[in-house]
Amino acid sequence: MLTSLFAVLVLESKALVALNRHSLHRRRKISVETNRGVEEYETVECAAEKNFQGVKGTLFRAGPCDDNGNGALAAITFDGSNKVFSRVRYVRTKRYIKNLEDGPKAVGCFFWANRLFATQDAGQPYQIDPLSLGTQKLSDLGGQCEDRFDPWVRINAQNHRLLNAKLKRRAFVFLGGGGSTSEFEIEEFDAQFKRISRCTIPLVDGMSQVSDWMPCTDKTSFAVLCGKLGANKNQHLLVATKEQGDTPTGAPAKVIYSLELPFIHDSSASIIDCNFLQHNNNLHMRIKSQNEIYSILVDNKTPQLIESKHLGTADYALPLLKNTNQVDLLFNDLLLVRDATISLLSSGQEWTSSNKNARIGIPTIINNDSFLILITHANHTELALFSLFELEQITSVSLPSTLPSSIHFRGPFVPNLTPNLDEIKKAETLTRLYAKKAREWNEIEGGFSGLGIKSFLFPKGVSGG
Numbered sequence: 001m002l003t004s005l006f007a008v009l010v011l012e013s014k015a016l017v018a019l020n021r022h023s024l025h026r027r028r029k030i031s032v033e034t035n036r037g038v039e040e041y042e043t044v045e046c047a048a049e050k051n052f053q054g055v056k057g058t059l060f061r062a063g064p065c066d067d068n069g070n071g072a073l074a075a076i077t078f079d080g081s082n083k084v085f086s087r088v089r090y091v092r093t094k095r096y097i098k099n100l101e102d103g104p105k106a107v108g109c110f111f112w113a114n115r116l117f118a119t120q121d122a123g124q125p126y127q128i129d130p131l132s133l134g135t136q137k138l139s140d141l142g143g144q145c146e147d148r149f150d151p152w153v154r155i156n157a158q159n160h161r162l163l164n165a166k167l168k169r170r171a172f173v174f175l176g177g178g179g180s181t182s183e184f185e186i187e188e189f190d191a192q193f194k195r196i197s198r199c200t201i202p203l204v205d206g207m208s209q210v211s212d213w214m215p216c217t218d219k220t221s222f223a224v225l226c227g228k229l230g231a232n233k234n235q236h237l238l239v240a241t242k243e244q245g246d247t248p249t250g251a252p253a254k255v256i257y258s259l260e261l262p263f264i265h266d267s268s269a270s271i272i273d274c275n276f277l278q279h280n281n282n283l284h285m286r287i288k289s290q291n292e293i294y295s296i297l298v299d300n301k302t303p304q305l306i307e308s309k310h311l312g313t314a315d316y317a318l319p320l321l322k323n324t325n326q327v328d329l330l331f332n333d334l335l336l337v338r339d340a341t342i343s344l345l346s347s348g349q350e351w352t353s354s355n356k357n358a359r360i361g362i363p364t365i366i367n368n369d370s371f372l373i374l375i376t377h378a379n380h381t382e383l384a385l386f387s388l389f390e391l392e393q394i395t396s397v398s399l400p401s402t403l404p405s406s407i408h409f410r411g412p413f414v415p416n417l418t419p420n421l422d423e424i425k426k427a428e429t430l431t432r433l434y435a436k437k438a439r440e441w442n443e444i445e446g447g448f449s450g451l452g453i454k455s456f457l458f459p460k461g462v463s464g465g
Contacts, residue, residue: 038065038072039401043087043424050395052385055366056080058417062109063409070096071106073133074403079418086399089133091118107151109411112162113193119151131424134431142193156215162189167210182208184224198250201240214271223274227267235264257303264289273319293317314338316362351391361405364413376405
């Protein structure tokens with residue numbers, strides 16, 4: 001037991017050394033003067049006027065939350081009644097602990113293999129206790145993550161796989177000089193974090209920047225938006241398929257489409273969806289560029305761009321339909337978020353907050369007929385449940401602190417992760433206890449280590465392995 005305590009939560013101990021910056025008292029306030037834009041607090045029970053209609057699970061959100069770019073995690077647990085349990089905690093990255101102005105920062109999170117991870121914009125992810133949100137360790141995902149993990153990992157719902165990607169540049173030497181080529185590598189993992197596929201996509205000559213990527217609905221192809229470094233450069237679309245199927249050790253993918261998109265110049269452009277239509281196998285995609293939404297249709301035989309269409313403007317767009325035979329509807333049906341308004345593009349139906357200065361976050365669909373969304377006002381944030389196709393607000397609850405409502409504050413909803421208030425508080429108590437013990441050994445520079453108290457920290461059914 002002494003050995004376990006000796007190696008315990010060094011991340012938390014180093015954060016506690018700077019106690020004047022971050023007290024661990026419950027519901028502590030972090031003033032704006034200390035560059036802490038979001039209040040960190042332990043679990044608080046909040047009650048709404050109406051029930052959340054049987055919603056059971058935990059909604060996670062993560063992203064930059066202070067002026068120094070440090071990332072925090074928020075967790076809101078629903079027990080199916082009108083009560084929710086909310087808590088917020090900063091991820092104890094090296095940048096956060098040492099109060100650095102540079103270095104990797106926590107930017108996102110994902111839940112996989114019954115575990116919660118916070119991703120960084122560079123480097124490996126951190127394993128997080130899903131109950132207390134305490135930072136446990138820097139994780140190599142069981143040896144699968146050698147150097148870095150994509151900050152915005154994808155989960156392919158078509159085949160239930162977790163996808164990670166990285167850009168690789170290779171130098172070469174030729175007579176009279178040298179140069180380099182770039183390739184994009186995509187890895188796929190099963191539910192136990194076992195790598196089941198790895199493929200590489202060669203980028204077009206001169207392309208050294210990837211804006212976004214996404215798996216296609218055929219389960220074997222990927223779309224990649226890439227471009228050259230610099231402003232006002234046309235984006236290039238590559239679609240590649242795993243010609244050799246699943247190869248855990250790695251194999252080159254075959255590029256089947258390579259197109260320049262002259263109407264997209266934004267290096268931060270994002271792919272909304274990517275579908276092969278069932279009746280003719282043409283490729284249909286929707287792309288967001290500088291808040292403008294475009295749809296494109298690519299002929300399967302030529303391949304050439306058949307049609308490009310401007311659909312509207314939005315801060316965020318969420319695709320709804322999955323029936324790829326309905327071509328006309330595919331071009332229109334999106335849930336759009338813009339400033340204080342939510343709208344359905346297909347019907348023009350919309351909902352606007354009575355507070356015109358409110359800002360709305362990313363919607364998360366629940367039970368296929370409703371969605372959760374954060375609405376941030378000047379001095380508080382509310383979490384609201386809406387009916388999906390009527391855009392009617394069913395119920396809402398005010399959260400204890402103001403949270404960001406932006407496309408950069410995102411995360412999953414984990415159904416059936418419903419610890420009760422007592423279980424969450426016990427996990428938070430253990431996090432504080434072991435952080436206090438670790439502070440007594442704060443002279444140790446042993447790096448980052450796990451808690452070593454899995455059986456105590458995680459209640460039955462929640463794995464922290």
